[in-house]
Amino acid sequence: MKRRTFVGAAAALPAVGILSATVHAQSKEIRMVEAGGASGESIEKGYIEPLFKKTGIKVLRESPGSLGKLRALVESGQTSTTLFELGSGTILQARKLGLIEKVDWAAVNPAPMFPEAKAEYGFGYQYFSTIMAWRKGAKEPKSFAEFFDTKSFPGKRTLPDFPHYCLPFACQAAGVPIEKLFPLDVDLGFKKLNEIKKDVAVWWKAGAQPPQLLKDNEVQYAICWSGRVVGDPAFGLTFNGGKADLSFIAVVKGSSAENKAAAWKLFHEMSLPENQAKAAEVISYTGPSPNLDPLLPKDKLWQFPTSKQNKAVQYFENAQWWADNGEAVNKKWEAFKLSL
Incomplete structure (x- = not known):
């Protein structure tokens, strides 16, 4: 009886009171942890x-x-x-560990998005690519088969010291087309890396290293992040065979309803192509709108990971395969590094 009385009393509240509660159920300030640098400035x-x-x-x-x-x-x-930036692999780990919340996509009410960016536990806000680049004046490879052909394309290389960046490119060099890269033939990838390892001058860990090594002429060819080299006349590059990946913004587990309501509004802004165009003015990475290309400078479309011409020639990172197999591959990677 008491419960029925309570419910009845709530139902009898003036409508204006209920609406008022809804209006105030939203924070006016939330905090976000993001990657920093130009990426963070683009979010701003x-x-x-x-x-x-x-x-x-x-x-x-x-x-x-x-x-x-x-x-x-x-x-x-x-x-x-309330908000935390995560990579495509770490967001799977965060979900498994129960560290993030589901996205209320109905509350976000996003503009059209590429499907892989509209994840259950995160907003895929920024695409970035890993590609091949070379020092201006070097012979220009058009595929990873040519990039790995050190006889026809002589010169030192710098490659990422991360198996998930190297092995799929090595498999391409061995003849695997990008649409059939996964499940990854790990042994084939290592076989190809063994053929080129004597020509790798530096295995890099920081994204700033490849462009500097190219400029210093310590290497002539690099696998690197596109944002580090596009638009610089010192380099040649191609997105052909590159890896497109996504950075996500997720909601921290335990966030209040008021903070989440504010987060959904930010996510809505992140879905709008006109806002993504503003972000792309700061860094040459792009958001998840399929309607973004017309808002970008036509003479710079070749620089962006999601422009139609570039998205079509890349493969998209298979984060789930790496989540399932990464530990075993990392052990093989460490053994490979000991052989250098």
Whole structure:
């Protein structure tokens, strides 16, 4: 009886009172942990500033982040940090560990998005590519088969010290087409890397290394992140056979309903192609709108990972395959590195 009385009383509340509660169930300030650098500045210009102008909601940025930092936030029971940037692989780990919340896509009400960016547990906000590049004046390879052909394309290389970046390119060099890369033939990839390892001068760990090595003429060819080399006349490059990947923004587990309501509004702004165009002015990575190309400078379309001409010739990272097989591959990678 008491419960029925309570429900009845709630139902009898004036409608204006209910609407008022809805209006106030949204924070005016939330915190985000993102990768930093130009990427963070692109979030500020492209998404945070338009959100503030429309709603008055402030988003405070911090950087850098890591899966360990996210885990510590959740395990401490904090509620101040609402949003966290994660890679396509780490978001799967974060979901498995119960560190992030589902996205309420109905509340986000996004503009059209590429399907892989509209994930159950994250908003795929920024595409980036890993591609081949070369020092200007070097003989120009058109495929990874040519990139790995050190006789026809002589010169030193720099490759990433990460198996998930190297092995699929090595498999391409061995003749595997990009649409059949996964499940990955790991042994074939290592076989091809063994053929080229004597010509690899540096196995890089930081994205700033490849362009500097090319400029210093310590290497003539590189596998690197596209944003580090596009638009610089010192380099030649191609997206052909490159790897397209996504960075995600996820909601931290335990975030309040008010903070999540604000986050959904930010996600909506991130889905708008006009805002993605603003972000692309800061860094040559692109958002998930299929309608973005007409808003980008026509003379710069060749620089962006998701432009029609580039998306068509790349493969998309298979994060689930790496989540299932990464540990075993990493052990083989360490053994390979010992053979250098």
